[in-house]
Amino acid sequence: MFLRGFVSGTAASTVVFAVIYASVNRKEIYRESDNPSFEDINKLERGREILKYGFPNRGPELMYYTNHVLAYDRAKRTPVWVAEHITAETLKGYASRKYEKFLPDPRIPQMFSAQNSDYQKSGWSRGHMSPAGNHKHSQEAMKDSFFLSNIVPQNFENNAGFWNRLEMYCRDLTKDFQSVRIISGPLVMPYTEEGKKFIKYQIIGDNEVAVPTHLYKIILAERKSQPVAVGVFVIPNQPLDFSHHLSKYQITLHQLESRTGIKFVPNLDLSKTVNLCDIHSCLI
């Protein structure tokens, strides 16, 4: 079974603590800024003068929806990451995707937003990060999931196949765990050429939506209010044979952090290679 290797992985516990401590750490930062020193006040006032007429604010603010939260990448016109929380209860219901269609997110300024026309005839399908199937308890929640802010250009066969199986696996986890939290997103991985590293990715449509080279999911399950299992998946955005072993697709926590914007605890060893699961045994 999937679960065995899943729970026992050493990287698993590392990421559990990383996710949990991230929020604690932010509170400490806020506490410091509540009581700034004189030097900090001088910097703040000087900074306000420097930035008097504005500045390019590229820090993605969190966007909250009925049943998911995301950070949006205005340059790539895709989410940076999408977070969700599912339980056996929230997966029940009769909400259906037949009532919904993909729409540009009205909360994203048009010049930074993807349009359906970008995807049509691009060769890439519109792939949910927070899946429609995770919002069956609420038609409104499902409607939110069809905003293009939750969508990434994804290989069609991968979307209907391997990625779909991974989403099904996440839902299955709620049978064994009281609660499952999932962070999903697109990833552009570098390649090496003549000893140098490069990043290259396709852009589609008039709005130049970025096609990721990979997709990832970070899964944290919970039992008796304790996180007891976690998995990190990084899979290429291409047709995948279910029987193929993905051990070669390894990634360090540092790479994951720098490419996704997800923040891990400061004292974590980010050079540690994440132990990717043996997908073959996972999904059967």
Add this chain to the structure above:
DNA sequence: CTGATCATC
């Protein structure tokens, strides 16, 4: 479940 596409109004 995951999607696109085509006929129809």
Add this chain to the structure above:
DNA sequence: GATGATCAG
């Protein structure tokens, strides 16, 4: 262009 039926993995 919107909608619903149909098709495919």
